[in-house]
Amino acid sequence: MTTIVDDLLALLRPDQVATDIPTRELHAHDDAEWAPYATPLAVVHAESLDDVVAVMRAAHATGTPVVPRGAGTGLSGGANAVDGCLILSLARLTTIREIDPAERYAVVEAGVINDDLRAAVAEHGLWYPPDPASSARSTIGGNVATNAGGICCVKYGVTRDYVLGVTVVLADGSVARLGRRTAKGATGYDLTGLMVSSEGTLGVVVEVTLRLLPLGGREPRAVVGSFASLTDAGRAVAAVMADGIVPAALELVDRTCLEAVERWQHLGVPVGTTAVLLASVDEPGAAGDAVADRVDAHLRAAGGATERAVEPAEIERLFRARRLAYPALERLGPVLTEDVCVPRGAVPEMLARIEAIAAEHDVVIATIAHAGDGNLHPLIIAPEGDDAAKARAKLAFDRIVAESRLLGGTVTGEHGVGLLKLDGAAAELDPVVLAMHAAVKAALDPRGILNPGKAFPATSTVTSEQQEQP
Template sequence: MTTIESLSRALPADIIITDPDVMERYLHDDAEWAPFEPALAVIRPRSTDQVLAAVTWCIDNRVAVVPRGSGTGLSGGANSLAGSLVISLDAMDRVIDVDPVERTARVQPGVINEHLRTRVAEDGLWYPPDPASAPWSSIGGNVATNAGGLCCVKYGVTGEYVISLEMVTGTGKLVRLGRRTTKDVAGYDLRGLVVGSEGTLGVITEITVRLLPLPPVGTAIVGYFDSLVAAGQGVANVTAAGVIPSALELVDKYCLKAVDDWKNMGLSADAEAILLAATDAPGAAGVEEARTIVEAFEAAGATFAAVSENDEEADAFFAARRLAYPALERLGPVLTEDICVARSKVPEVLARIQQIAQSHDTVIAQIAHAGDGNLHPLLVTPPGDDEARQRAQAAFEEIIAVALEFGGTVSGEHGIGLLKRDGLAAELSPDVIDMHVAVKRALDPHGIMNPGKVFESRPATTSQAASEQL
């Protein structure tokens, strides 16, 4: 019996994909130049029982498991390994229930972020985590990388809203972690351990998230700056003023032009960079916050700073921020950074990134969740230019080194995947890495769960014994 025949006995035939042309789109995420290899097969399970059967089969046959959401990741975390089984969770896309009283929603991992937000709004509720990929990314993928978003400066990242989850572990067990109660301190926080684990500990099959009441309509503030460093100082000034805006985003001129050329949105900014802020504080408090933000921008040298009196204009700028990455992808391959530094260090780090761009002769466009110090330099290269690719990759590594030099982290929300394993090894001490590896071995003793992601070590083949996996 062939391996595929054995898999077909374990799972329904209609969820198994083996046609190479159909499989191709499931073999990698959006991380530029992150390697991937041909998989044994792709499956699209429709239930937890099917995921459990698939993982059990993989344990028995020593086949690596690569969990996948919508494939919008930017670090290679969902990229396939040679001979692996890719478990795509996009068909598990039901909002199972919404509890307006307890303010919770229970969802399958394939639910699209924006679809959940639209559904709970029907009950006057709000799911705050909102990555720029919200119209396309799935909740399961958001949980796997502990994604952030535009609102996280005030409302926090995904992990702060996951109260419980269901997962198939690398031991082939179906477990529930966390509680649906308001408070839960019984035992270790295993729920928190799984959030951000990038599929290396198990396959998430269900998630319960907490919700908030819909916030009031916010007030937008726009600031124009003649340099990125001045815009960075605007961010630092807002922080020093003690204001916590509901959003504080940076977009440079290069990104705005790319979006405008693509979507013809009529955007124009006589500036090298703009800061987009918002406050959703009610009444007089919101007016005062907006005034303070304008003053913070002006003190940083803004050439223009004002509360937006035109909601359509403000919406267009925020839409441009979300569209910046796909707009740049139209110009050529884009390698995306995800460093995070203290907000007071943003001006210096932005200046260093500009220097890196010049020294490596690489176009680096700038967008950022600036309000929490999460910078996303976008390294743009011409299609098919190998020398430009090599320069961009060298610049990528240097930016990571700068983040660590300034006491920051290599990833604020995209995860480690394949692209930032060296950076993580430089960020964490050997003792802390040993703790990670110990946890991995405990929950994945067969070494089959997304091996080679997050940490460098990986099996030479997917059929080696557990002792050779790490």
């Protein structure tokens, strides 16, 4: 009797089907260290659309779970292996198939690295704005799976805003080519949008058509504010956004993060202050100067000491510290990463509640944030091997999720639900909405083999409190 691994070895080259233990363990989970995972049956390296079709047909015939994976930079456990599954890696699908400067779009395979795409389109005078902190490693397919955001999304939007179309392999191996290449389109349901942030539970994204913007016309300036408290920094964020300013970036980094980055990389970033706001505006000429002045005034009014940066290298150095915050903290111990999003006006209160939760549960919480979007990333650190600290960290994690919802927020802004946020999603999504999720999943994946148990909770987990909601 043959197994699915035997079937795949008959369909693909031997080097595309890895069954050795080191490879299986290496691909068993993403960067969410605390999310559960199993060891997969095999890791399959797809190199073409036909490869993905072959894998899904074999899996569908045998009822074998399949977990799609990009670079494994996710922070919610969305790419974690489940019992008896295949890991389907798209990392070798790295071709940029087309760049159309006139129509401003690119067609790329799912394994293309975010920064590689940006560099390629820049040669044509174009720009792909979404820039998650992991942009040097994360793949476009993974960005689509979680609707990744990034530092400049406060002004320029998230991945969903740039996806014109996708080629996706469904659970039974059939191929759906969704979307368009035109600037506008309203034919049929928005099935392209449905695939964005579906976390590999509805289909395997193999190719993506992305909208691009002109590269020129922007003149970045940075305004850096140093604050004695997180809540003061939060008040500055609320004031900037309430004034109608749309910064190109508005990022918060606290002392723990800054000091970890500085010890590691020696970038010369501000330390010795409780929090730093990194604001960037990019309107050209005098208009940009005026907007920068308004941002500066709001930061100072909230108690910040400010300085300016206009040289590209200096601006990049400052924002590099923000991008390196997570890996710098990982050097201190296992990190439990939050991704809550609250209304912008609630940022000061949410920051205060995070500080209170850290004190209440006796845990270290470092905070970074896409503050202009209200998207906060409290990072809870527990020493290696300290089970008591890990248990307290989990309690703090759950409290932060609950407090964000009480302030009118959502449990995930850009990392996805994966495994870590299933309880939060169960509380946030009412029974009717959960039933809609289940119906869509059943229609596209009736055998339930695509990334099972991720993205939304099973309807059986709906609480009695939810069932009583009108």
